[in-house]
Amino acid sequence: MDRKRIVVVGTSFAGYTGALELRELLGDDHDITVVANTHDFVFIPSLIWYPFGLREKKDISFDVRPVYAEHHIRFVEAHVTGFDLQQRLVKTNGADIPYDYLLIATGPKVDFASVPGLGPKQNSWSICNIEHAEETRHAWERFLKDPGPIVIGASQGAACFGAAYEFLFNLRYQLKKHHLLDKVPLTYVTAEPFLGHFGIGGLGNAKSLSETFFGMQGITWRTDATVQEVRPDGVLLGSGEVLPSKFTMIIPRFLGIDAIRNTPGLGNANGFIETDDGYRHKQFPEVFAAGVAVYVPPVGETAVPCGVPKTGYPSEVMAKTAAANIAADIKGGEHKTMPFSMIHAYCIMDTGNMGMLILGDHMLGARHLEFIIPGPQAHWAKLAFEKYFLYTRKHGHV
Known part of the structure; x- marks a missing residue:
């Protein structure tokens, strides 16, 4: 089997999960590179507390480089400036990075x-x-x-x-x-x-x-x-x-990042990537996307435009699905689909000392099961989840 080069762009929820999942599925038989403009993973949900002095950066972030090194994943800290989809290159402010498979898992451009x-x-x-x-x-x-x-x-x-x-x-x-x-x-x-x-x-x-x-x-x-x-x-x-x-x-x-918007044929007018339900690009089969980078149509007509949230959990599900399909392409095996609408809806909303646990059997459309449970337990659940998530991800578990 030829040794394949897989490049993951981004190292937040989708990128970090996707890279580690690919290594788990592919072993050491193929090369995985992550390129991102920072070596810090930041637990974004905790930023609601940061302005009030309730968190410091060290409390809600960690350096991804030791984890990647332990898993034999190459990490390149650089700004991605665009993509050459014909030559299969990730263009950066340093050297171009070639790929056989590409997983775009970037955060947004805040507009x-x-x-x-x-x-x-x-x-x-x-x-x-x-x-x-x-x-x-x-x-x-x-x-x-x-x-x-x-x-x-x-x-x-x-x-x-x-x-x-x-x-x-x-x-x-x-x-x-x-x-x-x-x-x-x-x-x-x-x-x-x-x-x-x-x-x-x-x-x-x-x-x-x-x-x-x-x-x-x-x-x-x-x-x-x-x-x-x-x-x-x-x-x-x-x-x-x-x-x-x-x-x-x-x-x-939010918009898609400039590197996507500057690459003809990669994203739509707002820079989001249209994929199938396996998170594969519709025109370039070696290109996958996960997380905020993926285009998800708005839910119904609203008087004022509303986007669909692509938060941590859905981003990780998309990344794992994309990784499974890249691995299936390379090694053979069953391909997976997971329409965004069918991803479970999990949210813990904190309100200071109270909150709401929000659960649904899928994100969009009519649901068979949906619960909203208010009370102080939601606040404590949010705190516990923050600690659990940061501990497990810092130690390379996804």
Whole structure:
């Protein structure tokens, strides 16, 4: 059997899982290379706590290089600038990397430019990565010295609604701890047609539970909202309403990374890769994708565009499916399919000292089983899962 070269681009949930799964399936008979612009794995779900000083980088990240070395996986730290799909090359700011099979498992390009004034360099803050969360921490510290109205939300085209909800509720919990609830009007702005839509069309009684919880917490909300502009002192909505704000955090829409968007035929207009249910590219059979890089159509028609979240668990499932199919191509055997819609829906939503356990037998469409269980156990479950996940992944278990 010829020795094959498999290149994985990205080293977050999908990339890290995909690389280790490939080594498990292929043994040492083939070469696996991971190329990424960082050697840190960061547990993104914990960034909801970072701005409040509840986590440091060392608590929620680890260096992937020792794990890759132990598993005989080559790691290249570089910026991917594009792909030559005909010559089968990953183009970087260093040397080009040839491949026989390619798994694209990159994070998103965060599209702050889609809304005037949006983003850390302008008039709002972010928790999309650890650098953004660090800037948000400094902004929060300044805010506590001079509090006022707050706007939290997710703009048109956004998909990461869960992070917006969790940050909102954790921020509210911090306001209570600082005895600021009576001084800080709190508003949630979202592209969702109703609270608890989450970009997946809703789940169980999420709508009624969310509305009840928002009411109990004294949080006002605007659904079906477009963000027209983020200003230094407030947020202009498409309706013409201006919401005053001294601290604004709005999740923007995501795009595929520039390297995908700069490669003709690889991704769609927004830079996401269209695949079959085995996560294989529809025109280039040696190219696979997993995680945020994969195109998943929106769920139904909504007045304001809503994306579909491709969070940690679905990303890992996609990566394992893609890895199984690459291994089947190389070694023979059964190919696998796992439509995104059929991946289980698992989410632990933290609200500071409470939360909700959200479970469904699949992500999208009508479900046979779906549960939302509120209570303090969700908070403790989130903490336990964070520790379990980081321990197992740091030791190379996926």
